[in-house]
Amino acid sequence: MTQTDPVKEHMLYFTKWKAALVLLVCALGVIYAAPNFLPSGTFPTEASYLPGKQINLGLDLRGGSHMLLEVDTDSVLRERYDALADTIRTDLRQEQIRNRPREATANGAEITILKPEDVEKAREIARAAEPNTELSGEGNNIHVTYNAVARKELIDRAIAQSLEVVRRRVDELGTTEPSIQRQGENRIVVQVPGLDDPSRLRAILGRTAKMNFHLVNNEKTAAEARATGLPPGTMILPAADASDKAAGIREYLIDRRIVVSGDNLVDSQPTFSDGRPVVSFRFDAAGGARFGDVTSKNAGRGLAIVLDGEVISAPRINEPILGGNGIITGQFSVQEANDLSLLLRAGALPAPMQILEERSVGPGLGQDSVEAGEIAAVLGLVFVIAFMVISYGRFGIYADIALMMNLILVLAVMSVLQATLTLPGIAGIVLTVGMAVDANVLIFERIREERRNGRTIINSIDAGYRSAMSTILDANITTLIAALVLFSFGSGPIKGFAVTLAIGIITSMFSAIWLTRLMISVWVKRSRPTELVL
Amino acid sequence: MKPLHLIPDDVNIPFLKFRKIFYIVSMALVLASAALFATKGLNFGIDFRGGILVEIKTEGPADISGLRDKLGSLGLGDVSIQEFGAADDVLIQLQRQDGDEKAQMAALAKVTEALGENVTIRRSELVGPKVGDELKEAGFYSVVISLLLIMIYIWFRFEWQFAVASVVALLHDVVITVGFFVITGVQFDLATLAAVLTVAGYSINDTVVVFDRIREYLRKFRKMEIPDLLDLSINSTLSRTTMTSFTTLLALIALFAFGGEAIRGFTMALIFGIVIGTYSSICVASPLLIVLRLKRKIPEAEEGQEAKA
Numbered sequence: 001m002t003q004t005d006p007v008k009e010h011m012l013y014f015t016k017w018k019a020a021l022v023l024l025v026c027a028l029g030v031i032y033a034a035p036n037f038l039p040s041g042t043f044p045t046e047a048s049y050l051p052g053k054q055i056n057l058g059l060d061l062r063g064g065s066h067m068l069l070e071v072d073t074d075s076v077l078r079e080r081y082d083a084l085a086d087t088i089r090t091d092l093r094q095e096q097i098r099n100r101p102r103e104a105t106a107n108g109a110e111i112t113i114l115k116p117e118d119v120e121k122a123r124e125i126a127r128a129a130e131p132n133t134e135l136s137g138e139g140n141n142i143h144v145t146y147n148a149v150a151r152k153e154l155i156d157r158a159i160a161q162s163l164e165v166v167r168r169r170v171d172e173l174g175t176t177e178p179s180i181q182r183q184g185e186n187r188i189v190v191q192v193p194g195l196d197d198p199s200r201l202r203a204i205l206g207r208t209a210k211m212n213f214h215l216v217n218n219e220k221t222a223a224e225a226r227a228t229g230l231p232p233g234t235m236i237l238p239a240a241d242a243s244d245k246a247a248g249i250r251e252y253l254i255d256r257r258i259v260v261s262g263d264n265l266v267d268s269q270p271t272f273s274d275g276r277p278v279v280s281f282r283f284d285a286a287g288g289a290r291f292g293d294v295t296s297k298n299a300g301r302g303l304a305i306v307l308d309g310e311v312i313s314a315p316r317i318n319e320p321i322l323g324g325n326g327i328i329t330g331q332f333s334v335q336e337a338n339d340l341s342l343l344l345r346a347g348a349l350p351a352p353m354q355i356l357e358e359r360s361v362g363p364g365l366g367q368d369s370v371e372a373g374e375i376a377a378v379l380g381l382v383f384v385i386a387f388m389v390i391s392y393g394r395f396g397i398y399a400d401i402a403l404m405m406n407l408i409l410v411l412a413v414m415s416v417l418q419a420t421l422t423l424p425g426i427a428g429i430v431l432t433v434g435m436a437v438d439a440n441v442l443i444f445e446r447i448r449e450e451r452r453n454g455r456t457i458i459n460s461i462d463a464g465y466r467s468a469m470s471t472i473l474d475a476n477i478t479t480l481i482a483a484l485v486l487f488s489f490g491s492g493p494i495k496g497f498a499v500t501l502a503i504g505i506i507t508s509m510f511s512a513i514w515l516t517r518l519m520i521s522v523w524v525k526r527s528r529p530t531e532l533v534l
Numbered sequence: 535m536k537p538l539h540l541i542p543d544d545v546n547i548p549f550l551k552f553r554k555i556f557y558i559v560s561m562a563l564v565l566a567s568a569a570l571f572a573t574k575g576l577n578f579g580i581d582f583r584g585g586i587l588v589e590i591k592t593e594g595p596a597d598i599s600g601l602r603d604k605l606g607s608l609g610l611g612d613v614s615i616q617e618f619g620a621a622d623d624v625l626i627q628l629q630r631q632d633g634d635e636k637a638q639m640a641a642l643a644k645v646t647e648a649l650g651e652n653v654t655i656r657r658s659e660l661v662g663p664k665v666g667d668e669l670k671e672a673g674f675y676s677v678v679i680s681l682l683l684i685m686i687y688i689w690f691r692f693e694w695q696f697a698v699a700s701v702v703a704l705l706h707d708v709v710i711t712v713g714f715f716v717i718t719g720v721q722f723d724l725a726t727l728a729a730v731l732t733v734a735g736y737s738i739n740d741t742v743v744v745f746d747r748i749r750e751y752l753r754k755f756r757k758m759e760i761p762d763l764l765d766l767s768i769n770s771t772l773s774r775t776t777m778t779s780f781t782t783l784l785a786l787i788a789l790f791a792f793g794g795e796a797i798r799g800f801t802m803a804l805i806f807g808i809v810i811g812t813y814s815s816i817c818v819a820s821p822l823l824i825v826l827r828l829k830r831k832i833p834e835a836e837e838g839q840e841a842k843a
Contacts (some may be wrong), residue, residue, distance in 0.1 A: 490724065
């Protein structure tokens with residue numbers, strides 16, 4: 001050792017400002033952790049750096065629902081390519097180029113040109129039809145796709161719209177602090193704390209709620225069309241569960257053309273008609289005008305109300321409906337009528353969504369978990385504290401104080417960062433209780449050894465801290481690596497475990513090394529021990 | 535009062551003398567675990583398999599066989615029904631349904647309908663096939679990446695023999711912990727995977743402490759035979775090794791007994807892993823250094839520096 005200044009080199013020597021710094025960190029820890037032990041709302045919480053915030057409990061502890069949804073972006077592209085093919089075909093018709101459409105896929109619009117001599121010109125027309133497209137295809141086939149930028153824009157817009165619609169739907173449930181976020185390219189995470197019945201959330205998120213009005217075909221019934229072939233411009237749709245199946249109708253033959261679109265809806269409410277739950281709706285001016293027009297011209301025909309590809313009802317048009325108001329009848333329960341009007345109010349999703357994952361915890365279980373976690377943490381703490389005192393006497397008490405300080409620091413850091421505490425997170429804290437004393441065990445064991453080797457008390461303590469340092473660092477960094485990997489790969493609850501473990505490891509290095517050293521240093525200075533009971 | 539010394543101060547166990555026995559025991563455990571893993575396989579939870587889990591609370595003790603009949607007749611494939619921590623608490627699990635995400639949703643709806651109004655649904659989880667596969671992949675990568683990172687760190691801090699020995703010990707612990715899951719049939723889900731990774735971190739932590747001491751003694755006792763030096767290192771860190779394992783176990787036992795049913799599998803994995811990790815850092819990692827022919831190779835120049843430092 002190059003002996004520059006023996007006193008200042010000594011591990012037990014604390015400059016005033018260093019000691020003050022250690023105490024300051026402890027004080028800050030206590031202040032920032034304190035709100036967690038007081039009723040919530042004791043402090044105003046506007047400023048993010050001020051103490052007053054409590055730890056964020058995860059859904060598994062406070063109860064609530066987590067849903068991972070995937071937006072079917074393929075269907076967005078398919079629809080757009082369908083429209084693109086229509087545009088191109090209109091242009092081709094103007095130039096009298098005969099062509100045949102092919103089924104649009106998410107991979108592009110495809111058109112077959114019937115006469116080979118037209119192909120060159122048709123290609124030019126297709127190229128000019130819309131910007132940001134790319135042309136390919138061999139022989140008579142023309143294949144048009146959007147370029148990557150345009151595709152991304154389309155998808156981004158669809159997701160943004162979906163987020164908005166999902167937010168409106170969830171807000172209708174009236175829960176507090178729902179969180180709705182995009183994840184990755186085409187996914188949406190919905191977290192709704194404190195929800196008693198996740199099936200309601202499931203019901204309103206699982207539906208696209210695209211509602212359109214079509215005229216029922218008056219030439220044939222669906223059954224006849226199945227037997228003799230579809231008339232041009234028609235399609236067969238199934239009757240919905242909630243429709244009037246009493247009439248024995250399972251399928252409807254309807255015109256493809258949408259006469260009024262659900263986009264024109266401005267309001268919808270559940271109500272009653274003849275004592276049965278029904279859903280009322282109101283169109284905007286344009287929709288109302290079109291609705292009046294259609295109902296005037298088609299008296300006697302059926303008007304099919306199509307929701308997500310199923311016919312809810314197809315009442316006969318008896319008289320023109322001019323006010324832009326109407327009602328949907330069907331075999332609804334009160335709940336279903338409520339849900340349908342909610343969906344119509346919140347608007348349709350631009351594309352269907354699927355629920356990929358759902359995790360819901362009832363409030364009772366969350367509360368039980370918190371209580372169980374608290375008992376386990378306190379008992380674990382008591383066991384470890386007792387054992388440290390039995391094993392290391394006075395030094396054990398110092399280590400125990402550091403241990404409790406460590407817990408306070410973990411709570412404080414989590415409150416400041418607004419990290420989420422989950423059930424595995426509580427396990428992480430309990431595990432930290434066991435592992436946090438490791439640094440002190442390493443130091444104290446080393447001090448014992450140095451004493452046995454005949455060093456003085458002060459030298460032993462000094463050597464104990466000094467030589468344990470690199471070991472403590474190595475040991476903690478390896479655990480930290482595992483925690484960080486867990487954090488980046490894990491989902492919800494597991495992230496919570498990684499967070500508490502990582503924070504616990506870092507704060508324990510402070511409390512177990514610096515705080516115990518300060519305490520021991522004060523003790524040595526005050527009582528000048530001649531004997532070390534360790 | 536004289537503090538308790540868990541390990542006597544003058545402990546001197548000739549661990550290296552028994553190393554052949556340790557090798558055989560460890561080898562047998564590892565091979566058995568691997569064989570069980572290959573034949574019987576892990577009891578994957580719905581996180582990785584996809585499927586449905588519903589925890590319910592019934593009024594009064596649950597009628598398990600009645601529930602089994604009721605849910606078994608829904609035609610949803612394997613339905614597992616078990617008591618969960620209390621007589622009125624039941625855990626229902628359904629295998630992943632054929633078909634896509636919608637099929638899972640429909641099955642969950644059927645189950646909740648069949649359960650009726652008289653039970654409280656405490657928790658319901660549904661993992662679709664897509665997410666199940668993704669979680670499995672992410673889980674696999676997280677294990678591989680943390681092992682690699684830990685290995686790189688150790689390699690960076692120690693000679694290569696130490697890195698290899700510690701990683702072998704680590705793999706030993708991970709494999710045997712997985713074997714423990716196969717034997718007990720405890721469900722392997724995201725939480726237990728996290729436990730396995732924590733065991734990995736803990737195991738290496740334990741090993742590093744012993745290795746640090748070996749490195750120190752290699753410089754200090756230049757004449758000592760390597761096996762004696764290893765024994766001395768293990769013995770002088772033995773008190774710390776057992777103390778830390780003991781305090782960690784104390785905390786974990788509290789968690790196991792009182793932390794609730796939901797994290798019991800997770801805690802069990804940690805407890806087992808820590809016992810195995812402690813064994814391996816004493817009985818596997820250090821003796822392996824002999825197999826790897828650890829030598830003193832401090833060049834003269836560096837030696838001069840060491841003396842000054």
